[in-house]
Amino acid sequence: MKSRAVLLKNTVTTPPYASSDAWEIVEVDLAAPGKTEVLVRIEAAGICHSDLSVMNGTRPRPYPIVLGHESAGIVAHVGSEVHNLKVGDHVTSIFLPSCGACSTCQAGVPANCSVAAAVNARGEMMEGGSRISLDGQPISHYNGVSCFSEYAVMDERSLVKIPEEIPFDLAALFGCALLTGIGAVRNSALTKPGQSVAVWGLGGVGLSAILGAVIAQASPIIAIDPIEFKRHLALSLGADIALDPSENLRDHLSQGVEVAIEAVGRASSLKAAYEATARGGVTVTVGLPPASEQLSISALSLVVDVKTIKGSYVGSANPRVDIPEYVKLWSEGKLPVERLLSLAHPMSKVGEAMDLLDSAQVVRQVIHPHAL
Numbered sequence: 001m002k003s004r005a006v007l008l009k010n011t012v013t014t015p016p017y018a019s020s021d022a023w024e025i026v027e028v029d030l031a032a033p034g035k036t037e038v039l040v041r042i043e044a045a046g047i048c049h050s051d052l053s054v055m056n057g058t059r060p061r062p063y064p065i066v067l068g069h070e071s072a073g074i075v076a077h078v079g080s081e082v083h084n085l086k087v088g089d090h091v092t093s094i095f096l097p098s099c100g101a102c103s104t105c106q107a108g109v110p111a112n113c114s115v116a117a118a119v120n121a122r123g124e125m126m127e128g129g130s131r132i133s134l135d136g137q138p139i140s141h142y143n144g145v146s147c148f149s150e151y152a153v154m155d156e157r158s159l160v161k162i163p164e165e166i167p168f169d170l171a172a173l174f175g176c177a178l179l180t181g182i183g184a185v186r187n188s189a190l191t192k193p194g195q196s197v198a199v200w201g202l203g204g205v206g207l208s209a210i211l212g213a214v215i216a217q218a219s220p221i222i223a224i225d226p227i228e229f230k231r232h233l234a235l236s237l238g239a240d241i242a243l244d245p246s247e248n249l250r251d252h253l254s255q256g257v258e259v260a261i262e263a264v265g266r267a268s269s270l271k272a273a274y275e276a277t278a279r280g281g282v283t284v285t286v287g288l289p290p291a292s293e294q295l296s297i298s299a300l301s302l303v304v305d306v307k308t309i310k311g312s313y314v315g316s317a318n319p320r321v322d323i324p325e326y327v328k329l330w331s332e333g334k335l336p337v338e339r340l341l342s343l344a345h346p347m348s349k350v351g352e353a354m355d356l357l358d359s360a361q362v363v364r365q366v367i368h369p370h371a372l
Helices: 049-056 114-122 168-175 177-188 204-215 228-237 267-275 299-304 319-331 347-358
Strands: 002-008 023-030 037-047 070-078 090-093 132-134 137-141 151-155 159-161 197-200 221-224 241-243 257-262 277-285 308-311 341-346 364-368
Touching: 002 347, 023 151, 023 347, 037 090, 037 168, 037 347, 049 347, 070 151, 070 168, 090 168, 159 319, 168 177, 168 319, 168 341, 168 364, 177 204, 177 257, 177 277, 177 319, 197 204, 197 267, 204 221, 204 228, 204 257, 221 228, 228 241, 257 267, 267 277, 341 347, 347 364
Parallel strands: 197 221, 197 257, 221 241, 257 277, 277 308, 341 364
Antiparallel strands: 002 023, 023 132, 037 070, 037 151, 037 364, 070 090, 090 159, 132 137
């Protein structure tokens, strides 16, 4: 079948993104779903900094590629061996499907699935190859989702069924921003009630981490970002203190913070988070810095201050357990996801949306692929 999609042909070396000829909206061909695959009509696709990183080349992926990894939509067709979804179901996507068979999947940590990570890096589906083509040439998938498109073929393992009462614009955020940010606090840091938490970077993931700290009953909760409106938003979501990065956290918490979450994606921010971590504390990073950046810290401090640095991918989540829990919290009014949504655009405005994201003037945006 045919589907209009955002095709990234190569990196955008010189912003603005809106005027770049490195991407265009084209009509691609979608192959029929395989046995374990699903055709989804995409109703809303979130725009994450990871998409921007692929567009500007700081996170290389095989080009040409259809971007988008955070979405919500309606199941339009299912393969013969799909048993947990049916036509008409509402779903949200997961940007790291899990094979279900490797040691980490069997241990209940599908976010660490090395099989899926390798497949994503190749721009392929879990069962191999691509389901997207243009003029007979295969197009790469982005993280098995490629939702900047009217329709997308995804593996069943890339989807979680959600209740129909969740608006699609909000449902799209559950599979990346919320899963990653809340998970960093709860699953990776194992934050306990009463522990202090600080979050560097208040985009969609960082503000989700603030929400995660509130849910975990952390205290105090410190939000750090150079953009004033984001600091005010963090305070309204439950943070106790909001700081510009130029301010010293230890002026407010002399011993440092027990849990530091880095969500900027820069080595300098990770270094600041580590240095602000208290003795015996943990620094968790969810940001995706350019591969060329190196982290320089005092090696001695790891021992004498008994600190821990942890990487967190997909919030160390088990999406089929965590997403339903977060949905329940939203339905109970305890997870104000709508506060994270800044703007919605038609798909034709994806370049303008990338420019807004690059300028740090928004939190989360979504595009509507079927809107002109």
